[in-house]
Amino acid sequence: MTTTTSPHTAQVSRGSWSLIGPGLVVAATGVGAVDLVATLIAGSKYEYGLLWCVVLGCVLKIVLVEGAGRYSLATGKTIFHGWASLGAWTKVYFGPYIVIWGFVYGAAAMAGTGLPLHSLFPVWSVTVWGIISGLIGLALVWLGRYELLEKACAVLVGLMFVTMVGAAIMTVPNLPGIVGGLVPMVPDGSMVNVLSVAGGVGGTITLAAYGYWLREKGWSTPGHMRVMRIDNTVAYVVTGIFVVSTLIVGAELLYSAGIAVESGDKGLLDLSTVLADRYGQWSGKVFLVGFWAAAMSSLLGVWNGVSLMFADFVGDLTKVAEDHPDRLSGGRWYKAYILWLTFPPMVMLFLGKPIWLILAYGVLGALFMPFLAITLVWILNTDRVPDEWRNKWLSNTLLIGCTVFFFVLAAIQVKDTLAG
Template structure:
């Protein structure tokens, strides 16, 4: 892959038809967004309703394509980062985003390390889950510390490859019922399935990392409206791959769990349960291969967040301190970028041993529930005003799609808030 400073990338994207060698940032944002919790939500939907919710995967991919394209279009059309756009809407965005990214990073850091530790402990039990998780966090830190985007992109691509092969392979192993899968593409909501519909559609392909897309395309070297077409191709292919991956997860849930009336645990441990089912049905090798895919999904999310959200934090702090987006402290590899990597890695280690403080988890749930509505509504605002050149503003189809996204994510936010308050 070309680096951000590779002039060949810029020339190619502006002068010739873009090729597969240019696909990268979209796959990074999609891979980062598909974590273990999202896979479990999809597996549970498949185990409860079979193929009936297949259509929600398509809807989820379309929603994320719309939002990621909007974030990328804003950055390419204006030359500004998404945080600069949010800041132009008023200081209230600082008061939401600042506490959110700090609390989110602390809780997510522990969850991400635990998520990588679980499959590694199952494969190699000579270290505990916390020990494997901490080791994974430290590896993530080393991979992104120096800010080499090209290396980071290659690592993510390799992890995506492992995720894709293992999950699609597991789906193929179950001999899916293709006619039933096709019937499931007709939008119907079974009784009591609304929460599962929202969870699957909302969980396809990420939350805060969607907003990091503009930073990744900048590091890729896509910085002008001339890169708009390759950005859209990149985004579309990335979520096509994601859709196939998530549909494969639904197939596994439908064929292995729904047909046998097997329930799995919620949270990351649900994937361990599935590896046991695969091992008992097809042999120990199948369970082990799936655990490798589980680890790749968790590790891709960890590495992506350690890189992308750290860039967002650096931009936030730089903006609040009055620095421009090109100031070294506001960029990849700068001091605030590295400070947030340390924040993601070391303080959360305490939570892995001492448990999760209730009020911090409550704050995480409340602040996090608002992020996707926040992103949807602010993109609508930014892309329909003079903050964006007229030719790149939303057209009617984009506005309709973003309004529907906002409505869906507001409904999901209400559900998440209720769960967070009940669990407090």
């Protein structure tokens, strides 16, 4: 262990900052249009009252992603290997979830990219632009070239960051209000907003893809533990600034004027209209570019990262070796899931979403974060991980806190899904 760790540690020490990448991909993938609108609505309804929730959400995701990354680096195994070691029940949950989730998410992701493109270039419909975006995503990730994904996400994150932070700066934020918003408080009637903002910062299933992106990056030993933690923390600090900017826009631009926006992706179209009315057409169009970048980065990350997870899942079911091409990037099951994400969901873009599928998607999706949190607590406290890298008291406290939080959020989401 000493001979393999030391060279990697030396490499990491010399160039930590130049190596940052997988964290940015997982954070960019996790921040979608729906999450931004939830934060925007929170700002429009409660001004800066829920700013602390954004910070909490970033901390929760740092803890979860660090746990997934630590398991992968400490053992050289994927997170699915850890889940499988807990018993067949994990496969019974994960199999239907990843199939149903992929079908519904594929349609939502393509529609999410189509909305801003249609607003910018109305020559084609939302559906046509969404299909084009899905095909572009397929082409970019088909061969499984992680370097290309990382560069594309870096460009898209840059566009997202510049547009949303720029919009926040234009509103001339109230700095004392921002500081006051860091004090935890729950305004009357805001509990659902609290949970949606804190729970929605930075992703769901894509958090578990982090270990796969570490492998694609070439970070595969305990010697990369330090750079992984830097990478993860920096990525979510950037995400936090981005989402805080979204809340500032909601607080300064919408709260003071009493303007409401729609839930879902269309809320960002509403915001682009408000920006255009207030600051000129150029600001609305620039914001639409940022909206598209947020949606496209999520699409690309899922098309690659969740496809890697699916290939690993099928490889486990078919009992092939962990280094078998079928379980790796660019393999046949990886490509099969990309096709599943891209083509069958196109039918939903034209025909709408079957109610039973939406119910299953809502219930299984709500359960994923508590599933991830509780399995990480289980895995990281046992001999599945070398003693040096097992949870200490702080990690256990934070992960147990994540588990409780996401169980409460899951209960509310399941109730809302079944009721709606």
